[in-house]
Amino acid sequence: xxxxxxxxxxxxxxxxxxxxxxxxxxxxxxxxxxxxxxxxxxxxxxxxxxxxxxxxxxxxxxxxxxxxxxxxxxxxxxxxxxxxxxxxxxxxxxxxxxxxxxxxxxxxxxxxxxxxxxxxxxxxxxxxxxxxxxxxxxxxxxxxxxxxxxxxxxxxxxxxxxxxxxxxxxxxxxxxxxxxxxxxxxxxxxxxxxxxxxxxxxxxxxxxxxxxxxxxxxxxxxxxxxxxxxxxxxxxxxxxxxxxxxxxx
Amino acid sequence: xxxxxxxxxxxxxxxxxxxxxxxxxxxxxxxxxxxxxxxxxxxxxxxxxxxxxxxxxxxxxxxxxxxxxxxxxxxxxxxxxxxxxxxxxxxxxxxxxxxxxxxxxxxxxxxxxxxxxxxxxxxxxxxxxxxxxxxxxxxxxxxxxxxxxxxxxxxxxxxxxxxxxxxxxxxx
Numbered sequence: 001x002x003x004x005x006x007x008x009x010x011x012x013x014x015x016x017x018x019x020x021x022x023x024x025x026x027x028x029x030x031x032x033x034x035x036x037x038x039x040x041x042x043x044x045x046x047x048x049x050x051x052x053x054x055x056x057x058x059x060x061x062x063x064x065x066x067x068x069x070x071x072x073x074x075x076x077x078x079x080x081x082x083x084x085x086x087x088x089x090x091x092x093x094x095x096x097x098x099x100x101x102x103x104x105x106x107x108x109x110x111x112x113x114x115x116x117x118x119x120x121x122x123x124x125x126x127x128x129x130x131x132x133x134x135x136x137x138x139x140x141x142x143x144x145x146x147x148x149x150x151x152x153x154x155x156x157x158x159x160x161x162x163x164x165x166x167x168x169x170x171x172x173x174x175x176x177x178x179x180x181x182x183x184x185x186x187x188x189x190x191x192x193x194x195x196x197x198x199x200x201x202x203x204x205x206x207x208x209x210x211x212x213x214x215x216x217x218x219x220x221x222x223x224x225x226x227x228x229x230x231x232x233x234x235x236x237x238x239x240x241x242x243x244x245x246x247x248x249x
Numbered sequence: 250x251x252x253x254x255x256x257x258x259x260x261x262x263x264x265x266x267x268x269x270x271x272x273x274x275x276x277x278x279x280x281x282x283x284x285x286x287x288x289x290x291x292x293x294x295x296x297x298x299x300x301x302x303x304x305x306x307x308x309x310x311x312x313x314x315x316x317x318x319x320x321x322x323x324x325x326x327x328x329x330x331x332x333x334x335x336x337x338x339x340x341x342x343x344x345x346x347x348x349x350x351x352x353x354x355x356x357x358x359x360x361x362x363x364x365x366x367x368x369x370x371x372x373x374x375x376x377x378x379x380x381x382x383x384x385x386x387x388x389x390x391x392x393x394x395x396x397x398x399x400x401x402x403x404x405x406x407x408x409x410x411x412x413x414x415x416x417x418x419x420x421x
Binding site for chain 1: 257260261264265268269270272273274276277281283291294295296297298299354357358361372373376377379407
């Protein structure tokens with residue numbers, strides 16, 4: 001048997017899609033397009049608010065004495081949950097040391113290949129789950145270099161901040177939905193805001209170049225309320241040591 | 250569900266014509282995991298629908314579709330990885346499919362699973378779709394040299410895993 005025939009057999013039979021399959025594909029496409037357009041509108045609005053505020057601030061520099069400035073709020077703080085960073089005082093994990101964590105967070109899981117940071121009272125204690133948490137690891141042996149993103153400086157090291165793409169793949173959506181249902185069943189919607197806020201789009205992965213060329217990855221789940229400054233500060237406080245292991249795949 | 254506009258009509262016809270083939274390719278890209286393959290196809294079709302005007306303008310629609318599928322594979326792996334898997338020295342067990350359970354199919358499935366995903370994709374495009382090196386490079390968005398080295402290493406692995414001698418005519 002030749003390779004082509006073996007692959008052909010493994011690929012399985014060619015099954016013509018049903019109308020229901022096609023309708024479902026169409027429905028998913030329409031919803032994804034709507035979401036994208038909504039995000040674009042929101043992003044545009046936020047930019048407009050920021051631009052307006054900046055314009056007013058500039059205008060205010062020339063405001064006559066006695067006039068009350070009309071800009072009362074910093075638009076950057078709108079809708080963002082404040083998360084304070086504190087020094088990490090617990091036991092340091094093998095392979096890494098960390099300096100800063102969000103207040104009330106701990107190292108939930110520590111294995112040779114990854115570190116998971118999570119709130120101390122997190123409902124989700126599954127060490128395999130990254131939902132609502134911060135994951136720290138070295139990049140896979142199968143990957144080289146960093147993806148495209150915004151170049152940043154992490155401490156005194158070059159890095160790349162890669163915003164998380166909008167979730168469209170069905171597996172991730174299904175897993176998120178399952179996690180949300182489980183969290184709500186345990187503690188109500190307020191117990192897991194990062195799961196119930198479908199509009200959160202601030203998830204990102206910080207790639208930090210290490211001396212050997214391998215990258216350290218710090219993955220922030222969306223909806224944690226961390227600013228970019230916080231992410232860079234957490235990333236700058238992660239130090240990789242000999243015991244850290246690269247995975248594969 | 251009704252088909253409302255040009256995009257919907259074109260997409261509907263496209264899915265009808267291409268879905269079965271996409272699913273077969275995705276099954277190979279996921280080393281025989283039909284469930285993950287279905288997710289991959291859904292993800293690919295969603296991306297194509299969103300980017301439909303660009304897809305329609307593409308010089309080579311098939312290459313565009315293959316690249317989207319390959320990118321979806323990378324996204325899917327990263328999503329799974331970040332949700333429930335972490336990179337480890339041990340590859341996780343994947344569910345067996347009920348069909349094609351003959352020993353040769355099992356061996357091939359296992360051997361494919363042991364390949365890194367892009368190397369697996371290079372094998373699928375070169376030896377299942379019988380694309381040229383240039384076409385495969387376009388699908389994987391890499392150089393032709395990379396395709397050659399990846400397929401060479403992949404074939405060496407498959408020969409060993411399937412205990413087929415290098416002289417076997419199957420490997421072109």
